[in-house]
Amino acid sequence: MNRRLLFLQAALGIVLLSLVLLACTPPFDRDGLIHHLQIPKLYLQHGGIYEIPELVFSYYPMNLDLLYMGALWLGSDILPKYIHMAFALATALLLFFHLQKRLPSIYAWLGAVFFLSIPVIVKLSITVYVDLGLVFFSTAALLLLFRWLETKRLRHLLFAGFCCGLGIGTKYNGLLVLFILAVMAPFLFIRSQEAKERVAFPAMKAAILFCFAALLAASPLLIRNAVWTGNPMYPLYNGFFNRAAAPPAAETGAEEAKPQGGVRGVFATRYVLYGENIWQLLLLPVRIFFHEAQDDDPRYFDGRLNPFLLLLPLTALLLLKKADRQALLEQAAMAAFCLLYFLYAFNIEVLRIRYLVPIVPFLVILSMHGLRRLEVLVGTGRLAAAVWLLPVILMLTWNGLYISQQFEKIDPFSYLSGRLSRDEYLAKQIPEYPLLQHINTKLPDSAKILCIFMGWRGYYLDRPHSFDQHGNADGLLAWLKQPEMTAEQIGQKLKEKGFSHLLIRRDLLYNQLRQEEISTQQLWVVIEQRHLLQLSSHLYYTLYQTSF
Numbered sequence: 001m002n003r004r005l006l007f008l009q010a011a012l013g014i015v016l017l018s019l020v021l022l023a024c025t026p027p028f029d030r031d032g033l034i035h036h037l038q039i040p041k042l043y044l045q046h047g048g049i050y051e052i053p054e055l056v057f058s059y060y061p062m063n064l065d066l067l068y069m070g071a072l073w074l075g076s077d078i079l080p081k082y083i084h085m086a087f088a089l090a091t092a093l094l095l096f097f098h099l100q101k102r103l104p105s106i107y108a109w110l111g112a113v114f115f116l117s118i119p120v121i122v123k124l125s126i127t128v129y130v131d132l133g134l135v136f137f138s139t140a141a142l143l144l145l146f147r148w149l150e151t152k153r154l155r156h157l158l159f160a161g162f163c164c165g166l167g168i169g170t171k172y173n174g175l176l177v178l179f180i181l182a183v184m185a186p187f188l189f190i191r192s193q194e195a196k197e198r199v200a201f202p203a204m205k206a207a208i209l210f211c212f213a214a215l216l217a218a219s220p221l222l223i224r225n226a227v228w229t230g231n232p233m234y235p236l237y238n239g240f241f242n243r244a245a246a247p248p249a250a251e252t253g254a255e256e257a258k259p260q261g262g263v264r265g266v267f268a269t270r271y272v273l274y275g276e277n278i279w280q281l282l283l284l285p286v287r288i289f290f291h292e293a294q295d296d297d298p299r300y301f302d303g304r305l306n307p308f309l310l311l312l313p314l315t316a317l318l319l320l321k322k323a324d325r326q327a328l329l330e331q332a333a334m335a336a337f338c339l340l341y342f343l344y345a346f347n348i349e350v351l352r353i354r355y356l357v358p359i360v361p362f363l364v365i366l367s368m369h370g371l372r373r374l375e376v377l378v379g380t381g382r383l384a385a386a387v388w389l390l391p392v393i394l395m396l397t398w399n400g401l402y403i404s405q406q407f408e409k410i411d412p413f414s415y416l417s418g419r420l421s422r423d424e425y426l427a428k429q430i431p432e433y434p435l436l437q438h439i440n441t442k443l444p445d446s447a448k449i450l451c452i453f454m455g456w457r458g459y460y461l462d463r464p465h466s467f468d469q470h471g472n473a474d475g476l477l478a479w480l481k482q483p484e485m486t487a488e489q490i491g492q493k494l495k496e497k498g499f500s501h502l503l504i505r506r507d508l509l510y511n512q513l514r515q516e517e518i519s520t521q522q523l524w525v526v527i528e529q530r531h532l533l534q535l536s537s538h539l540y541y542t543l544y545q546t547s548f
Contacts, residue, residue: 004388008109011396015117018403019088023081023126025415026422028429032128033457035060037077040069041459051228054466055456059234061221063169064130077128077459085125087132091139091361092116098143099368102327107368110392115364117399119304120353122406123295130171131357137167138177139361142337145185145210146330149192154209157185161210165217172236177358178214180340184333185210191329266351274299285342286310288353303353304402308395309363313338316370319377331369334362426460432541435503436460439543443501450499452476453508454541466497469508476502477512480520487526491548502532502544 027037035057042058043049052058064084071079092112100108115121124132144160164181167174186203215222222232231241266284270276280287287301289310294300317335320328338359345351371391378384411428414420420428427433432454439449440462449465451458456467468475479490513521532544 002106004106005109008106008113012109012113012116015113015403018407019085019116019122019125020082021412021416022122022403022406022410023085024078025410025412026426027077027081027128027459028426029127029129030455030457032080033430033459034455036065036068036128036130037072037080038457038459040065040072043069044072056235057456059225059229061130061169061171061174063166063221064133068128080128081126084127084129084132087136088116088121088125091132091136094136094139094143095361095364098146099365102330103368103372107372110371111364111368114306114308114367114395114399115361117396117403118306118309118360118364119295119399119402120357121360122399122403123303124354124357126406126410129354131354133170134167134174134177135358135361137163137170138174138358141167141177141181142333142362145181145188146326146333149188149329150326157206157210158213160185161213162217164210165214165219168214168218169221172233173355173358174218175233175236176341176344178211180337182207182211182214184336188329188333192325266346266348269350284346284351288351288356298350298352301351301353305353305356305360306395306398308367308391308398309360312367312370312391313363314370316366316373319370319373321373331366334366338362338366430457430460431539432457432503432505433460434538435536435541435543438536439463439501439503447500448498449501449503450476450494450497451503453505453512454503455505464498465503466499480513480523481516485523487523487531488548490523490527491531491546494546495548500546501535502546504542504544505540506542507540 027033035055039052039055039058039062042052064087067083068080071077071083092115095115096108096112099111116125121132141160141163144156144163148156148160160181164174164178167177186207189203189206225234226232228234229238229242231238234241267281270281270284289305289307295303313335316331320331341359342356345355348355371388374391375384375388378387415422415425423433423437427437430436439447440460443463445463447463449461449463451461451465451467453469454467455469458465458467468477472478476490476494479485479493513524528544531546531548533547534542535545536543
């Protein structure tokens, strides 16, 4: 066994151990608390799946969330992290076996290590999200299409479509994967044939069968939403399916700043929000791969990639040489998938690395082809070894530094060692957690909490609660803006809805009130001073008891 292989196997072991350690703490990631854990928790409390109209994200795809519900039923909210991580490991296996058949085995090991240590993959592997499920299913779908081109067996085509449908049932971004692959499948079929054998009908038939298998796999989600709302993809395209219905008032991440005036598209959004100049905007496709990207900051793409995911695939395409038809088709298809999916990101207002993660496995495969072509171009000897070793060390060092930063941020050893209890650890990671503890331990079971500007994070809140923030048509913030509304009338509305307490993020509330009429601001002052009793406060968060 050569030194390269030993080095990569050791690196793989270190990465796997790091992921296991980093994922061993109680969950505190935003979307996990908003719906990937909160909705399964509500289902378990209710005794089964039921419609929750006030939480629009309860209509989202739930293939992985149902697995998380099983983990919660077993009594663990840490296990869902490992379930999510398992999809990263499964994707790494797909890459390994694909590369092992097409390149020397050293590149299969390197591809697996590189993929699992990429910052955004690390971040997702240790959080209760669902993106890695979509990554696995979309990767499996395209690789199965490649297998279908080789064998021409119907089962590979149907399995590819089925995986695509499971991706849709995991996250709505799977619809984009379905569109791209459904368009790509007939073209790949035609191009894989000899010129005299190229006919359109079998290719279109293949595309139809692919879509049928995908829709069949996604049908539980589509049927559920159609029965509940009349829209199989609710809340997407609701204006088309329910033309008379108003769009849902609530969306996750509502606390994020968004441009006003209907500005759409990432370029316009970043120009309005962050004042970026023309060069910064034009270089966006390059900037997201470099160190400017940062976790938990929408301005810096809320995630990190690796610059070699850009440099090595470009090398692979620039040094592309004539090869067998299958190899050329595969690399062209992966490049096309990455480009089309990447262009989609510029159609939305907020560019996040997480939204691009389905292209990462294919960038890794292309990266391995690029590195191999560099090695072949240089030849043998010390120079060839250096040409191979230098980018490998740099790309893995880049990823390793990120992993070390995660140990500082997450601090798993403080929890594993028992130095911090579960509540102490969560209080360190979640700013509102001390107030949630107060509610869960000191308020009566009959208490009902109205959460204002709390970002829909309700997993750790055990008392009945509802959420209200800007955009809700029937909530406290909307009542404050109604003409001639009095404090007593608002109090009566709160009583009718059963609210006994308010949990408020004050800085966001006050920022919103500053944008309203003076009468609205004055009405809130009256309510706060005369009818709210402060029970507890921590940082920007305050818990009030109503006294109307």
